[in-house]
Amino acid sequence: MPGAFEGETLTRRGLMTGSALAAGGIATAAFGLPALGFALGPMLEDSTPTGWQQVGPEEDFNPETYVPKVVSIVPSIGEAGKTTIYVRQFNEQRDADVSADLPYVAISTRCTHLGCPVRYIQASAKFVCPCHGGVYGFEGEVEGGPPVRPLDRFHTRVTAAGVVEVGDRFSVNSQLERFPPRDPSNHLDGIWKYLYPPRPST
Ligand code: FES
Numbered sequence: 001m002p003g004a005f006e007g008e009t010l011t012r013r014g015l016m017t018g019s020a021l022a023a024g025g026i027a028t029a030a031f032g033l034p035a036l037g038f039a040l041g042p043m044l045e046d047s048t049p050t051g052w053q054q055v056g057p058e059e060d061f062n063p064e065t066y067v068p069k070v071v072s073i074v075p076s077i078g079e080a081g082k083t084t085i086y087v088r089q090f091n092e093q094r095d096a097d098v099s100a101d102l103p104y105v106a107i108s109t110r111c112t113h114l115g116c117p118v119r120y121i122q123a124s125a126k127f128v129c130p131c132h133g134g135v136y137g138f139e140g141e142v143e144g145g146p147p148v149r150p151l152d153r154f155h156t157r158v159t160a161a162g163v164v165e166v167g168d169r170f171s172v173n174s175q176l177e178r179f180p181p182r183d184p185s186n187h188l189d190g191i192w193k194y195l196y197p198p199r200p201s202t
Pocket residue numbers: 111112113114115116129130131132133134145146147
């Protein structure tokens with residue numbers, strides 16, 4: 001082998017080059033693999049609802065307006081873990097098709113800007129946030145102010161006895177496509193859904 005002493009199978013230069021390449025590969029993997037896991041994790045996550053809470057009989061709700069209900073989102077801390085949500089029947093004329101597989105629309109009151117509680121104003125059919133003027137439409141879509149995505153929602157179903165139940169929270173992008181729950185201020189359109197991964201505690 002050129003540059004090698006007799007009996008050598010590897011030159012000093014070859015050894016150094018191999019070591020440098022191996023170190024570079026390890027350093028790249030140390031940065032790249034966590035980033036890849038961050039990006040792909042949401043796609044592999046099981047989003048099947050795990051817990052259901054009853055919010056009332058079907059007769060309590062209609063497709064034209066929301067009814068406020070209180071549910072527990074962190075059961076282990078008692079009253080502090082409860083929140084108000086707004087529930088109505090799916091409205092075939094006003095709701096996007098992408099939401100049609102859930103019989104009821106259950107909207108979170110947590111503003112997607114910084115988390116203040118929003119309120120539904122029946123006269124204008126809008127959700128309004130008192131903190132920085134965020135305004136959401138009938139489906140929770142952003143109509144004004146600083147919120148970065150529509151209001152979060154909860155899965156819904158109806159029992160055989162005709163009782164409406166809500167399940168786990170999910171977030172939606174501007175097309176109302178579903179994603180595992182994100183924190184307030186996390187964008188969900190385009191590449192942002194990979195850069196703001198879900199957190200189990202959200
Ligand atoms: S927290 Fe709702 S607009 Fe800022």
